[in-house]
Amino acid sequence: MESLDLRVLGDVLAWRQAGRRVTLVTVVETWGSAPRPPGALLAVREDGVVSGSVSGGCVEDDLIARIKAGEYDALAHPSMVAYGVSKEEAARFGLPCGGTLRLVQEPVKDVTWIEEVLQRTSSHQLVARTVKLSTGEVTLREAARTDALQFDGITLTTLFGPRWRLLLIGAGQLSQAVAHMAKLLDFEVLVCDPREEYAAMLGLDGVTRVMGMPDDVVLELKPDAHTAIVALTHDSKLDDMALMEALNSDAFYVGALGSRRNQATRKQRLMEHFDLSVEALERLHGPVGLNIGAKTPAEIAVSIIAQIVQVKNAAAAAPVATESSCVKA
Structure with missing residues (x-):
C-alpha cells in the first residue's frame, strides 16, 4: 500500500x-x-x-x-x-x-x-x-x-x-536536495550526521535528524522492506559503518555516493574488514542513482530518487489473488 x-x-x-x-x-x-x-x-x-x-x-x-x-x-x-x-x-x-x-x-x-x-x-x-x-x-x-x-x-x-522511509547518512547539500524530493513523494525522511558543522545546515521542515553514529542509528532503526538507506558523506569512516549494517538488514534499497573506482575499493574494504558476503555487497547501489548524466546536486538527487522509486515499485509489485468467477457486475 x-x-x-x-x-x-x-x-x-x-x-x-x-x-x-x-x-x-x-x-x-x-x-x-x-x-x-x-x-x-x-x-x-x-x-x-x-x-x-x-x-x-x-x-x-x-x-x-x-x-x-x-x-x-x-x-x-x-x-x-x-x-x-x-x-x-x-x-x-x-x-x-x-x-x-x-x-x-x-x-x-x-x-x-x-x-x-x-x-x-x-x-x-x-x-x-x-x-x-x-x-x-x-x-x-x-x-x-x-x-x-x-x-x-x-x-x-x-x-x-x-x-516508506528514507535514511540519509550525511546532511550536506546533496542530502538536502534528496530529502526535499523524497518528502514530495511522501517518504518519511531521516538524516544522520554526527558532524555538527554539516548537521547545522539541516533545516527542512518534516525532516528528522537522528542523533548518534550512523551504524548505531541503522541498528536502532531496524530497517524493514519499506526502508531505503543512502550514504552520502564521502567519509568512509561514517559511510562504511552504516553500509555494513544496512547491507545485512531488510532495507529494500541501499546506496552509496562515489565513483565506480571508489565503489570497487569500498566493496573490497567492506569484504575484508567487515566480513560482508558477496551476496550482501551485490545489494549495494553504487555509484548511487540512475545514469542520467547528472552533474549538479539537484540532478544527482533526481537520479537517486528515481532509482529508489524504481526499486521500490519493483519490490512492492505483487500478484493479486482474485476469484473472478464469484464477482458479479
Whole structure:
C-alpha cells in the first residue's frame, strides 16, 4: 500500500470525527489498462470532497455525482460496482479502451479499525483488513509481505503497509536536495550526521535528524522492506559503518555516493574488514542513482530518487489473488 492510501484513511478518520458521512471506495479488480491498481482507495464525503483516487478521471466524477445526489445515503453495507465493462463505457469514463474497474464501496460508520490501522502502520507493521460485504464487519490481523489483496465477492481483504522511509547518512547539500524530493513523494525522511558543522545546515521542515553514529542509528532503526538507506558523506569512516549494517538488514534499497573506482575499493574494504558476503555487497547501489548524466546536486538527487522509486515499485509489485468467477457486475 502506498502512503497516499494511508493519507486517505487519515482523512476519513478526521471527516468522521467531525460528523461527516463518508463512503470509502476500493479498487478490487482490473482488466486491461486500468489507471489505478487493486487496493487503491478513494474516500468521498457527502458534499463531494474527495481524498485519493481510483481512476484519476471520470469514474471519480460519477461517484461524486451519485453520492451528492444521495444515491448512497441508504447504503447499509458494502457493495460492488463496475465501470468500463464495455468499450463504450470505458470510453465514457475515460478508461483506456477495454479497461475495466470493479470497486467495492462501503459506508464508513465505525472508525475504530482506521485508528488501529494507522497506529499499527506508524509502528511499521503490515496489516491485513478483511471486510464482509453482507454485514460490513471488519477484522484486522498481522500480514506478511507475501500476502496479496483477495476478493471473492463475499469478503475483501486489503493490505495496509507502513509508510516508506528514507535514511540519509550525511546532511550536506546533496542530502538536502534528496530529502526535499523524497518528502514530495511522501517518504518519511531521516538524516544522520554526527558532524555538527554539516548537521547545522539541516533545516527542512518534516525532516528528522537522528542523533548518534550512523551504524548505531541503522541498528536502532531496524530497517524493514519499506526502508531505503543512502550514504552520502564521502567519509568512509561514517559511510562504511552504516553500509555494513544496512547491507545485512531488510532495507529494500541501499546506496552509496562515489565513483565506480571508489565503489570497487569500498566493496573490497567492506569484504575484508567487515566480513560482508558477496551476496550482501551485490545489494549495494553504487555509484548511487540512475545514469542520467547528472552533474549538479539537484540532478544527482533526481537520479537517486528515481532509482529508489524504481526499486521500490519493483519490490512492492505483487500478484493479486482474485476469484473472478464469484464477482458479479
